[in-house]
Amino acid sequence: MDRLDWSLCLVADTEAARGRWLPTLVEEAVGAGAGAVQLRAKTLDTKDFFELAGRLSIVLKPYSVPLIINDRLDIAMACGAQGVHLGQRDLPIRTARALLGPKKLIGCSVSSVDEAREAQSAGADYLGAGPIYFTSSKKDLPKILGTEGLRAIKSAVRLPVLAVGGINAARAGDVAAAGADGLAVISAVLGAEDVAAATKALLSAFHGQGLP
Amino acid sequence: MDRLDWSLCLVADTEAARGRWLPTLVEEAVGAGAGAVQLRAKTLDTKDFFELAGRLSIVLKPYSVPLIINDRLDIAMACGAQGVHLGQRDLPIRTARALLGPKKLIGCSVSSVDEAREAQSAGADYLGAGPIYFTSSKKDLPKILGTEGLRAIKSAVRLPVLAVGGINAARAGDVAAAGADGLAVISAVLGAEDVAAATKALLSAFHGQGLP
Numbered sequence: 001m002d003r004l005d006w007s008l009c010l011v012a013d014t015e016a017a018r019g020r021w022l023p024t025l026v027e028e029a030v031g032a033g034a035g036a037v038q039l040r041a042k043t044l045d046t047k048d049f050f051e052l053a054g055r056l057s058i059v060l061k062p063y064s065v066p067l068i069i070n071d072r073l074d075i076a077m078a079c080g081a082q083g084v085h086l087g088q089r090d091l092p093i094r095t096a097r098a099l100l101g102p103k104k105l106i107g108c109s110v111s112s113v114d115e116a117r118e119a120q121s122a123g124a125d126y127l128g129a130g131p132i133y134f135t136s137s138k139k140d141l142p143k144i145l146g147t148e149g150l151r152a153i154k155s156a157v158r159l160p161v162l163a164v165g166g167i168n169a170a171r172a173g174d175v176a177a178a179g180a181d182g183l184a185v186i187s188a189v190l191g192a193e194d195v196a197a198a199t200k201a202l203l204s205a206f207h208g209q210g211l212p
Numbered sequence: 213m214d215r216l217d218w219s220l221c222l223v224a225d226t227e228a229a230r231g232r233w234l235p236t237l238v239e240e241a242v243g244a245g246a247g248a249v250q251l252r253a254k255t256l257d258t259k260d261f262f263e264l265a266g267r268l269s270i271v272l273k274p275y276s277v278p279l280i281i282n283d284r285l286d287i288a289m290a291c292g293a294q295g296v297h298l299g300q301r302d303l304p305i306r307t308a309r310a311l312l313g314p315k316k317l318i319g320c321s322v323s324s325v326d327e328a329r330e331a332q333s334a335g336a337d338y339l340g341a342g343p344i345y346f347t348s349s350k351k352d353l354p355k356i357l358g359t360e361g362l363r364a365i366k367s368a369v370r371l372p373v374l375a376v377g378g379i380n381a382a383r384a385g386d387v388a389a390a391g392a393d394g395l396a397v398i399s400a401v402l403g404a405e406d407v408a409a410a411t412k413a414l415l416s417a418f419h420g421q422g423l424p
Contacts, residue, residue: 073286
């Protein structure tokens with residue numbers, strides 16, 4: 001895998017596809033510049049999750065964009081994904097690293113400076129910090145960090161930090177200014193009628209080229 | 213691991229423990245003669261599932277009884293379990309075998325002769341065949357096999373076949389007569405006030421020593 005571009009990580013949540021075919025949406029987003037894809041499928045059974053992961057793996061191959069599997073290390077290994085994304089209620093990072101080896105990506109969701117430092121020292125490759133803003137995409141939300149919380153986390157670690165939670169094009173500039181290395185979004189892309197246009201708008205706003 | 217005794221496999225389903233501490237119940241069953249334990253935790257998050265699996269692994273160590281994890285290959289690998297049990301909606305057997313290697317146990321749930329043959333040719337080590345009788349322990353039940361269906365499956369494969377679904381001490385003799393190599397039970401053990409006594413009663417009945 002070439003050098004990674006974390007500017008926009010699409011969290012491809014099966015529940016956010018609203019009846020559309022997720023691999024098509026993912027390909028549109030990646031074609032428009034999304035540099036990483038995390039597959040999240042909390043309600044699929046293992047067989048369906050595995051088959052969808054395999055499908056996305058094929059879709060992403062020509063783009064040199066990593067496929068990262070949320071939570072399920074077994075599915076990541078089974079489909080040859082480039083990594084896993086672990087929440088605080090998933091497997092410990094060190095356990096995952098022992099099974100995946102040094103070359104796979106391990107991301108970790110953090111919502112405090114302490115969690116960020118712990119994830120870094122356990123061997124995470126990147127962090128998703130949030131929620132920065134209120135979001136309806138996740139239940140049981142920890143408290144909202146705001147851009148100040150994001151800034152504090154970014155200052156505490158040397159890893160890439162992606163801003164998660166309620167991110168949209170209007171806010172992308174603010175999180176960039178607070179030090180985020182990128183955006184992780186679900187509904188800002190998958191909720192859009194035009195997935196490619198939404199992807200481009202997020203990237204433009206994040207890179208300080210203003211809203212379209 | 214010594215030669216396996218499949219006579220009684222306790223399916224330790226977290227939802228069947230009814231507020232009691234599952235590792236204690238498992239130890240009582242194993243102390244009374246259960247020869248294998250499958251951990252099934254459909255409603256726990258990954259962290260809790262992993263921690264419970266680690267706890268059971270410690271409990272089982274002195275007994276030389278295999279711990280088999282339902283569905284989650286990642287948890288099986290992370291906790292050093294002796295195997296996984298795969299349903300028809302879980303990872304394919306060949307995929308699991310490639311990740312686990314030749315020494316780990318792979319069990320498979322089957323409900324027809326075709327599924328049994330397919331699981332055997334894919335490399336399963338044992339089969340759970342069912343439901344033999346009606347059971348409330350599982351949703352979305354395939355059609356009931358009865359002892360005739362069990363007999364047909366047993367005749368079609370050379371693997372150990374465990375009878376699953378609605379098994380109790382009164383029925384254990386019938387499934388033994390139909391050729392089962394053992395019983396796989398949830399509520400017949402975990403639903404009992406006295407787990408050790410229930411385990412012994414099932415084993416006696418299965419081995420044709422009559423009901424106590």
